[in-house]
Amino acid sequence: MQLKRVVVTGLGALTPIGNNIQEYWDALISGKSGAAPITYYDTEKHKTKFACEVKNFNIEEFIDRKEARRMDKFAQYAIVAGEQAIADAGISDSNVNKQRVGVIWGAGIGGLETFQEEVLSYASGDGTPRFNPFFIPKMIADIAPAHISMRNGFMGPNYTTVSACASSANAMIDAFNYIRLGMCDVIVSGGSEAAVTIAGMGGFNSMQALSTRNDSPETASRPFDANRDGFVLGEGAGALVFEEYEHAKARGAKIYCEVGGGGMSSDAYHLTAPHPEGIGVIAVMENTLRDAGMKPEDVDHINTHGTSTPLGDVAELKAISHVFGDHAKTININSTKSMTGHLLGAAGAIEAIASILAMKHGIVPPTINHSTVDENIDPSLNLTLNVPQKREIKVAMSNTFGFGGHNACVLFKKIEE
Template identity: 90%
Template sequence: MELKRVVVTGLGALTPIGNNIQEYWNSLVNGVSGAAPITYYDTEKHKTKFACEVKNFNVEDFIDRKEARRMDKFAQYALVASDEAILDAGITADNVDKHRVGVIWGAGIGGLETFQEEVLYYAKGDGTPKFNPFFIPKMIADIAPAHISMKNGFMGPNYTTVSACASSANAMIDAFNYIRLGLCDVIISGGSEAAVTIAGMGGFNSMHALSTRNESPETASRPFDATRDGFVLGEGAGALVLEEYEHAKARGAKIYCEIGGGGMSSDAYHLTAPHPEGLGVIAVMKNCLRDARMNPEDIDHINTHGTSTPLGDVAELKAISAVFGDHAKNININSTKSMTGHLLGAAGGIEAIASILAIKHGIIPPTINHTVVDENINPDLNLTLNKAQKRDIKVAMSNTFGFGGHNACVLFKKIDA
């Protein structure tokens, strides 16, 4: 069976550093940090008092007030980002078969704010189980693609992948496979998350996973820096329209890039920590290269998982050195989490977009906030520190890993002329 080619024809973003694709890209290139003191609740008694929140966002500018009240923020973010991507792709009722258009979305947690509010409300009562009738439909992780599907009438495959911080990368790989197997023409994919809540921040703090650099939030996310002390929690959504190549050509769509392959693996090691030698990461990148039928020497750019945690950053860069050997020093490596923070289940979506735009514009966004060299990191690696670098990129990889040892890697390549 001959596999179909899959391309990206639309992008949408709602992030801590920009509420649409253009704003997001401008901030990435200019090294803008999205970290700031939390505005959603009183942080006086909290260990970490900052995060990467979505800013200047009024949901009623995009979604009817009544409908918005029936949606958790993670679903609101998904709908807004997907609307931008669908418009960008020029998808209409007249140029697609709605039965062959799907939505495969990623979310690591889902409606955490809704769950928190409902449980706290119940706890304040007399024990009578009084809950909002929209409690469950707002909370469940699969509801975001349902909203996207219902709004647009898409009747193809519709579900959510849940693999912690690898969720939206897994969603894209599933979408890629559905299309290249000829089962769909178009799939809206990506991910969303809205976990900047008392429960989300408190839970990650209890694990000692978050940075506590309260005196300087904007510099707290510092991947690969020797003084890194944990990740910065972010929120938002990234949406991509994946489409079969001939279908895209037939309707005259613009094409950002081609998806070359996808890889998955498991660490099979620890609930939250990566294997110290990055064995699962080595496997996932090799699997991705094999799927794309490419060699290590073909890769120009890697957008790393790079969360700014002491263990994770070292393990990933060890894995890159192991897979790419001498060629590793020729690859532009970066971590855009230094600017956006860690969007958990949405990370793969917005970082895939960053990789695709890097190919389109020939610019690698920087890894910001780097000041102190980590002696445990190979000094020959080009980590694209503190300033964007121009480069003609033919092939880029995006790495995304999740608690539980879930690893996903997606490869994007410049479309043939």
């Protein structure tokens, strides 16, 4: 069977450092941190008092108030980013067969704020189970792509992938496979998350996963730095329109890049910690290269998972050195989580977008907040520290890993007509 080519024709982003693609890209290149004191609730008794919140966002600019109240924030974010990507791709009733357009989305947690509010409300009452009739449809993780589908009449595959922080990368790989197998023409893919809540922050704090650098939130996310002390929780959404190449050409669509391949693996090691030698990460990158029919020396740029955790950063870089050998020293490696924080299930999507934009503009965004060399990290690796670097990028990889040992990697390449 001849596999079809898959390209990216639309992008949308709602992030802690920008509420659309242009704002997001400008912030990435300027090295802007999205971390700041939390505004959603009183943090007095919390260990971590800051996060990367979406800013200057009013859902009523996009959705009617009554409709918005029936949605958790993670679904609201999905709709906004999804509509941006659909508009960017120029999809309309006249140029697609909506029965062959799907929505495959990623969310690691889903409607956490809704769940928290409903349970707290019940607990504060007299024991009578009074719940909002929209409690379940607001909370469930699959509801975000359902909203995008219903708003646009897309009748193809519609579901959510849940693999913790790898969720949206898994969604993109599924979208890629459906299209290259000829089962769809277009799929809106990506992910969203809205876990900056009392339960979300409290839960990650109890695992000692979050940075507690309350005196300097903007410098707290510091991947690869010797003094990193955990990740910074972020929120938002990223959306990409994947499309069959000939279909995109036929309707005159703008093409950002080609999707070269995707890989998955499992650490099979620990609930939350990565394998110290990065065995699962080695496997996922090798699987991706094999799927794309490429050699290690073909890769120019890797946007790492790079969460700013003591164990994770070292294991991932060890894996990169193992897979790419001497060529690893010539690759521009970075972590945009240094600016956006960790968007959990949406991380893969916004980082894939960053990789695609780096390829388009010939500039690699920096890994900010680095000041102290970690003796456990190979000093010959180019981690794109603190300032952006210009270079031609023909092939870029985006790594995303999740609690439970879920590993996913997506490879993008410049389009060859």
